[in-house]
Amino acid sequence: MSDYTISESAPAESSFFDNLKRKLFHWFRLTNQPVVKVYHGYGSKDHLVVFGHVFNLSPLPRKKYRQNIWTNALALIRSFMVQPVPDVKVVMEWQRKKMQAKTASDGFFMFQFEPGEKMKSGLHTVEVHYPDPENPSGTYLATGKGYIVIPFENQYAFISDIDDTFLVSYSSSTFRKLKVLLTKNAHTRRPFDGVVKHYKLLASANATFKTANSFFYVSSSEWNLYSFIKEFCRMNEIPEGVYLLSQIKKLKEFYKTGGNRHATKFMRIARILEVYPDQKFVLLGDDSQQDPTIYAAIVDHFPGRIFSVYLRHVYEKNVSNVKELIKKIEASGVQCCHFEHSNEAIEHSYKIGLISEKELELKKQLDSKPIQSPVSI
Numbered sequence: 001m002s003d004y005t006i007s008e009s010a011p012a013e014s015s016f017f018d019n020l021k022r023k024l025f026h027w028f029r030l031t032n033q034p035v036v037k038v039y040h041g042y043g044s045k046d047h048l049v050v051f052g053h054v055f056n057l058s059p060l061p062r063k064k065y066r067q068n069i070w071t072n073a074l075a076l077i078r079s080f081m082v083q084p085v086p087d088v089k090v091v092m093e094w095q096r097k098k099m100q101a102k103t104a105s106d107g108f109f110m111f112q113f114e115p116g117e118k119m120k121s122g123l124h125t126v127e128v129h130y131p132d133p134e135n136p137s138g139t140y141l142a143t144g145k146g147y148i149v150i151p152f153e154n155q156y157a158f159i160s161d162i163d164d165t166f167l168v169s170y171s172s173s174t175f176r177k178l179k180v181l182l183t184k185n186a187h188t189r190r191p192f193d194g195v196v197k198h199y200k201l202l203a204s205a206n207a208t209f210k211t212a213n214s215f216f217y218v219s220s221s222e223w224n225l226y227s228f229i230k231e232f233c234r235m236n237e238i239p240e241g242v243y244l245l246s247q248i249k250k251l252k253e254f255y256k257t258g259g260n261r262h263a264t265k266f267m268r269i270a271r272i273l274e275v276y277p278d279q280k281f282v283l284l285g286d287d288s289q290q291d292p293t294i295y296a297a298i299v300d301h302f303p304g305r306i307f308s309v310y311l312r313h314v315y316e317k318n319v320s321n322v323k324e325l326i327k328k329i330e331a332s333g334v335q336c337c338h339f340e341h342s343n344e345a346i347e348h349s350y351k352i353g354l355i356s357e358k359e360l361e362l363k364k365q366l367d368s369k370p371i372q373s374p375v376s377i
Helices: 016-027 069-078 174-183 195-204 223-236 251-256 263-275 291-301 316-331 342-351 357-368
Strands: 035-038 041-043 048-059 089-094 097-102 108-113 122-131 140-150 156-160 214-222 242-246 280-286 306-312 335-339
Touching: 035 122, 041 263, 048 122, 048 140, 069 174, 089 108, 097 108, 156 195, 195 342, 214 223, 214 263, 223 242, 242 263, 263 280, 263 291, 280 291, 291 306, 291 316, 306 316, 306 342, 316 335, 335 342
Parallel strands: 035 140, 041 140, 156 214, 156 280, 214 242, 280 306, 306 335
Antiparallel strands: 035 048, 041 048, 048 108, 089 097, 089 122, 122 140
């Protein structure tokens, strides 16, 4: 399901050339109409966060997934053909109340507020409108619908990286990374062997099917890839969650994809921990970039909050530095698993009590026959 709506009818005052231009964009699977894209927000009984983008040019949602290399390359390039709308007012409707915010230079907006009443766990619908700047008290140019996720009060919650943690991405090699991005799509990209089993086990660890553990996916990948990542997770039955990605890029910056400053990743993880001060978290990442450094810093800054850390080994040149950081993490009393195959991570999760015999029985079912993944939201 799309995170936003697009009016299929052109405004009444549109000229012939405006309509022609609109149709040409549509033919290229783009829209030059205003769009409000609202991502999954998150919160607790005391604090809620909603965020998204406003665009004047953006790709239309992808409907078909083909093996054709050129089709896949064009679809990816389209995701970077965006024109954010800076410094405009957006209005959010929440429980019969209206709140205002302004977009940043990259079209990004964020609402942070107290709900005013205790929220029930689960999904809560929210709408964000983009009013006409020339008629702010009148019509909306675009509306986006999203959801706020209130996690269930379970023993664990999970914060996971994406690239080279569960999605094979070759982040340490620019050429291989761009090649797989351009030639594959959300239905043909591969997760690491065994990772879906591990994540399904973690989703149900010490929780019931109806109250599965929450996942937060924090990545250096740009918001341009949000729809791709969501579809990849859906296709591979990776537990759904809240996605917190990096600053959006325009087409001229396409070749820099995934190369965002990793300092913001620490800040995004820190915000999650601050919203849920009583929650125990498990961190999952890899050793190809800065995850070991960031996770060691999180363990240091939030003593007693991290139950365990998982780091997939995908980058040999970084191994000596990673081992030193693992020693630092373990010296803080946090279990750390540096593994090559997800089966090792599963066994470690069992040994430290993160998953139980019951979950291991589920693993046997997963090995023999695919089952529906418990979702976290």
